Amino acid sequence: MPQNSTVPKILIVGGGYAGFYTAWKLEKHLRKGEADVTMVDPLPYMTYQPFLPEVAAGSIEARHSVVAHRRHLKRTNVLTAKVTNINHADKVATITPPLGEPYEFAYDQIVVTAGAVSRTFPIPGIADNAIGLKTIEEAVAIRDRVMSNFDKASSLPAGPERDRLLTVVVVGGGFAGIEVFAELRSLASSLVSRYPQLRFEDTHFHLIEAMGRIMPEVSLQTSEWVLKDLAKRGANVHLDTQLTSAVDGNVELSTGEVIPTDVIVWTAGVMANPTVVRGGDLPVEERGRIQTRADLRVGTPEAFVPGAWAAGDVSAVPDLSGGGVGGFCVPNAQHAVRQAKLLAKNLVAVLRGEDPKEYFHKNLGAVAGLGLYNGVFQSGKIALKGFVAWVAHRGYHGLAMPTWERKFRVIWGWWNNLWLGRDLVNLETVQNPRYVFEEFAARPRPAADAPAAPATKADAPKAAEPKAAAAKAPAAKKTAAKKAPAPATTDPAEHADATEKAAAK
Template sequence: MRQPVHIVIVGGGYVGMYTALRLQRRLRPHEARVTVVGADSFMTYQPFLPEAAAGNVEARHVVVPLRRVLSRCAVLNGWVVAMDPARRTVELQPHTGPGRTLEYDLLVFAPGSISRLLPVPGLAECGVGFKTIEEAIRLRDHVLAQLDLAVSTTDPAVRAKALHFVFVGGGYAGVEALAELEDMARDACRYYPGLDPGDLRWHLIEATGRILPEVGPEMGVWTLEQLRQRGVDVRLNTRLESAVDGHIVLDDGTSFDTATLVWTAGVKPHPIVLRSGLPLDAMGRVRATAELTVEGSAEIFTAGDCAAVPDLTRPGTTCAPNAQHAVRQAHTLADNIVATIRGGGLTPYRHAYAGSVASLGLNKGVAQVYGRKVRGRAAWFMHRTYHLSRVPTVNRKVRVLVDWTLALFFRREITSLGALTQPRRAFEHAVRFAEAEAGTEAEAGAGAGRGA
């Protein structure tokens, strides 16, 4: 009896999860077994990160548990630290304990991307990214904590530093994150006596001459005007030169102190891509064919942020690294794997970019869809409708919709739960207090002995 084909999927993001989901629907029992390897046991729906950061959506509702939706797949957590295409093996390092070797017949290589950092002094120590749910919630709690600090301190310098919020990068992540958090903070000010929304200083730093290039020049200019009307200091053609100890220095000579530096200036392929032994393009992405196989390797498939996939609708270019392409590539990729197993022909990936939508806070948005430009409340509604239709599983769709419905009747939560990232802090304080108390008692006992 023929052994089932072993398919290993590296990466549990858009490509990894949607590919596995389609495979378990299309493959017949005992035709193949699928193993998904990822650092986390969930997939994050990144377009909802700004809303989660602003408190419009519960954090757990923007992640999809892989073990629940991929019931017919094996899910392993850890990092792929090496791979050998010749031997058809990948080396998995779990979060704790010894590593293990996984053999495969077919491989889906989709580890995704990480933040693209630049050698800016102080950035590594002071900055935070905006690619994961942990970063989004940490940022929300941090912003609220800065408001708490601003109304509690009597030091003008501490207050000024707390109320400066800097975002570097004028693409989707930076603009949406800033807009949603500014909207949240503005709303929260009503609960902070002595703190006016005008006291908050929001800065958007962009190295090029425009923001939101995805929605086109006209809508980008409109977004720029809207942000400036809201008091956001948008600096175009400007670079961050230094951020040592939170002291921001821009190349136009501007300098100030901040406790909040959000880095959203692009992404780059995951580090494992460089160690994969696969052919790469000039940007460090895996060279892919239109059928989503790796060039020269019929048994390895790739897609998403880490792959240079030819855009057949625009010859000579590659597909943009965004969710719209990743989800559709995953469907084609899964179908091509099924065709490979069954001896069929492969289908080239082709998708004309439909357009982009962006949220700029409650009831505010901008969009360009099939050449049509939309802004304001209509664009915001389009943003929510589109992403609600795309977020995986009915479970998550309902939960997100309930969050939005409740927000119509109740104000946003403004509680900072930053201590969640350091759950042992209270216990450690208790330990130090007990040690100090024990030391005091010991000194008192020694003193009594000398007195006797």
């Protein structure tokens, strides 16, 4: 979208939940020509993260769980790049594209919605062997690794290596950890029926949780029901247990137990995107999030930073409902989407000289899928379990997926799976798509030996011969000439001439 230098410029940093919804709603609320909106994100799509566990289990097509920026943002200038510095004092941001040199972008209003990344600890082996669950690429990689390991294990005899390939370890007992753990357990149960060489008892699933309970978002009674349900399906949950090492895939626990595995999924917490938070001059609170007011302007309750806004996981927004941890909204999709919708309205209001409103949202409850036809739902004292909760889970997220185009793709995929079954295609080789081409591609032959280099001054002593040897050279040549046979020829005239010369001698 072409820039208009005479209207306010709005820069949105991040295209996840909060960033996409802010831009989407700004397009709705802004009058034509009222402001120029630019959104910057390294990815060209928004990921609907509640679907990641189902993507990892093969229940949802990966591309259906993301929303393309350029398709659904009609009047927003979308830049696929990174914001690596924010100089709000001068209202200039540094944009670093994937190709080319970084450049400065001047703005009037900035909206920081850069989201969060996986938060890890300096545990040996985690950085080298574990995988997170924050991106669609990670979910696909987990799915393909599990399926590929079944292929490998089916050709091995019973033993330690086969056990290692059929063992999955998930670290973190929050909603994301429990969902992906249960979904992968459900996937493994489906896969076993396709491999006559393997039995259900050959698969091993372990969840590691440092606290004494799982899923703090639901009641203790509901979380205990989930534990019993997982135990019925052969899954092991280690409570009050910490992971101390994961070197070479050997998961060592604080209890002394060692679990060899080829799949370690890390879901033990998130942190605000450090690239954006640290690369700027906006105020940051003690947990590394941008300090944000209830009206979603950056600042404290006493004073705000003019022209700066924040929302979503990267921000510390006060939870006026009183239900937030430490008095702030927890980092989840419910808050990110609703904050973004209000932020768009507030920003437009400020541009028009009106006062912004404060964000207030009481948690509607929590819903989680625990594999096909199984789930859990909690809202206040109301708790649903099993199939009914699973229907509620799919119904809620199917409707919450932004845009009707995306809703249709997801729901249509669920409908197909109901009749056709789970899609069990393994595409792990897509991570190395050129392996077949490289194996059979013709390559140039090795170059012939290079001709000898001419002698240099340094080689002169080696080339010099004694005078006596030089004197013998002509005599040697004469002797060689006498012994050498006459050159062969097919020309009769030349042959006669050579015979006459020999007779004369």
